[in-house]
Amino acid sequence: MNMLRLAWKSLLNRRSTALLTMLTIAVSVALLLGVEKMRLHARQSFANTVSSTDLIVGARSGSVQLLLYSVFRIGNATNNISWESYREIAALPGVRWAIPISLGDSHRGYRVVGTTRDYFEHFRYANKRRLEFSAGRAFEDTYDAVLGAEVALQLGYQSGDRLILTHGLGADGLAADHSDKPFAVSGILAPTGTPVDRSVHVSLAGIEAIHINWNKIETNPTLARSSSDLRPRAITAFMLGLDSRLLAFKLQREINQYAREPLLAIFPGVALQELWDLMRVGEQALLIISLLVAAAAMVGLLAVSLAALNERRREMAILRSVGASHLHVMGLLVSESALLTAFGIVLGLVLQNAVLLVLQPWLVDQFGLLLPLGLPGAREWATLGGLQLVGILVGLIPAWCGYRNSLADGLSTRL
């Protein structure tokens, strides 16, 4: 204990270099923990986005691409699929529910999702949780819209407010406004931590209504309102829930061999696994980089300790003269290094959470990634323990040099 106090006082004496060394360690710890947190929770967060959906069907492309645009609203579909195909497949025996999805429009940067009321009935996220309304209810009219929690919060909408949807994905003013056909907010969903929060949901008829005559100057909303032309012609993708998982492979084959048009049916969980397999190389690269940064921080610690050693020959000699043994002096040097590492780790934990606190809204907004604050898990503690051990071992090197010096110098040091 005495030793640690002495080490602490000694560090205070050289506080600027000590602080900088500690900061270097803290940054490397924050990076290491950040990468680990990203790795663990990105997976969790993505896996939470879709639950209980057995199959997702879209135009034939890659399974990962279909997963990304249909579930995560990342990227765009290569092709639409016909409404007739959807109706036919949704009516196949063994299909319990089907949710059509029509993408391609936006509202002030948020994606518009055309769907049916089945979406609110059957869609599940996280651990089989269903969507809940924090206000209002599902859309009924063609010009009703249901907002995700974040859309409502960020844009300040409440039930009954009117909003204007944009054709295409551009920001307002760049793409064509459908200002002739304002939508009314019928309901707002409770937060889910998934891309649903960032979506505006309207009926499929609503999507058709946006597109009817949208390039013509003369408008006649009443015509569109009453017209049976609002029957959808094409959708982007659909989700299927089945009566039994045992039917899934057979149904997948049936859909993939569908004669009317080229379709692709994927298992979202399997496609997600494929995506992780693709990303594994990147994850490992990040992990290696963060480990190297930690190694660099440790080398920095060693450099600072060794550099200080020379300036501290007198300090060592005085300690020896007042009765400190060689072991004491060595212990002092090791304690300093251990203390610096320990403080660096604590500061790194704080730093990582602070950075996350600032970045969290942006991460959720841009990538749908919900990375929780808090202390790391067992694996990270083990890594940090390893780092602390390295910190102590690094302290042994200046301790050994200090011992050698004090042998050579004795009390005869002349500075």
Add this chain to the structure above:
Amino acid sequence: MFKRSSLISLAIICSTAAIAQQSAHVHGFASINLAIDDEELEIEFVSPAESIVGFEYEPSNAAERKAVADAIALLRDPAKLFVLPASAGCELNEVEAEQHAEDEHGEHDEHDDEHAHEDSDAGESHSEFHAHYHFECKNTAIETIDLRLFETWPRIAEVRVQALTPRGQTGGNIDASDPVIRLQ
């Protein structure tokens, strides 16, 4: 009750039909589809015939015919492919194994084009072994399934697994270095 049994028969009738049309035919690369629902476990296995018996043409002599018959006999024994944990208490109550010639379905256009003028009997067709197993299990909370098929058929280098369980879906490629299917 009626619904359940009709579902089972539906699944059994259809599940061995032409499984591989969505995945390319690659020698040494087999696939396993696995689904668990209630107390039922269903496993489909598909492998290129080359990886099982070493050839894909119609067997032309007694030795080759025997090789195919032996392979089908092996496939009818699920223990040659995988081992289910004893704790699951699974009982095999349905098994099918057969050989499929793939070009019957008119798939693999590029292949057909390449060999348009060759007779497919001349040993240019792809063929596959399909097997299908249906189990009733006491406890379907199965965590791992050990694969034995790499020992039974060393020519199989990799298996693509797709698994659908009450806890979710998972998938990936498995090779002989770690022959275990992990269901979360």
